[in-house]
Amino acid sequence: MGIKFHFVSISLGASVDQQTGNMSVFDVLEEVRAPQLPVHLQSLVISMIVDKKEQTEFQGKMMIHLILPDGNQQMVGAGDMQIPSEQKRMKAVFRFGGFPIPQFGSYRFVLSCLNSAGNKVAEALLDFDAIQVSQSQQGVTQSTDRTKLAH
Numbered sequence: 001m002g003i004k005f006h007f008v009s010i011s012l013g014a015s016v017d018q019q020t021g022n023m024s025v026f027d028v029l030e031e032v033r034a035p036q037l038p039v040h041l042q043s044l045v046i047s048m049i050v051d052k053k054e055q056t057e058f059q060g061k062m063m064i065h066l067i068l069p070d071g072n073q074q075m076v077g078a079g080d081m082q083i084p085s086e087q088k089r090m091k092a093v094f095r096f097g098g099f100p101i102p103q104f105g106s107y108r109f110v111l112s113c114l115n116s117a118g119n120k121v122a123e124a125l126l127d128f129d130a131i132q133v134s135q136s137q138q139g140v141t142q143s144t145d146r147t148k149l150a151h
Helices: none
Strands: 003-016 023-034 039-052 058-067 073-083 089-101 105-115 120-132 139-142 146-150
Touching: 003 089, 003 105, 003 120, 023 039, 023 089, 039 105, 039 120, 073 089
Parallel strands: 023 120
Antiparallel strands: 003 023, 003 039, 023 139, 039 089, 058 073, 058 105, 105 120, 120 146
């Protein structure tokens, strides 16, 4: 049973309209600019659209890991994932409130979909940077993220 990531992003906000199913992503995150760390992002959102390759039910798990600039890795989310047989595509929004940024450098989210046997069937990588700036340049830069998909 295969699935693939159709779309993934990291941003400061997102929503899925319950009537139309349309997904909106706001303030895509590429970098965080701060004069000093740690800082906490009030809201950090991972949005995704997953396609199912076969017309059978998918049951598995979604795992979200964060790799810090120093190479340490931590799990920041995990949960069951189910896509009914009649549904071809699933949209999901994961919200993290008060997300800590403890050090300057490159961060990477690794999103992994596992099937019911525990085998990885899809993966997506989301990168952003924490950059030190002078006090007058502080703020979150909102521009295109560097999203990488691996199938």
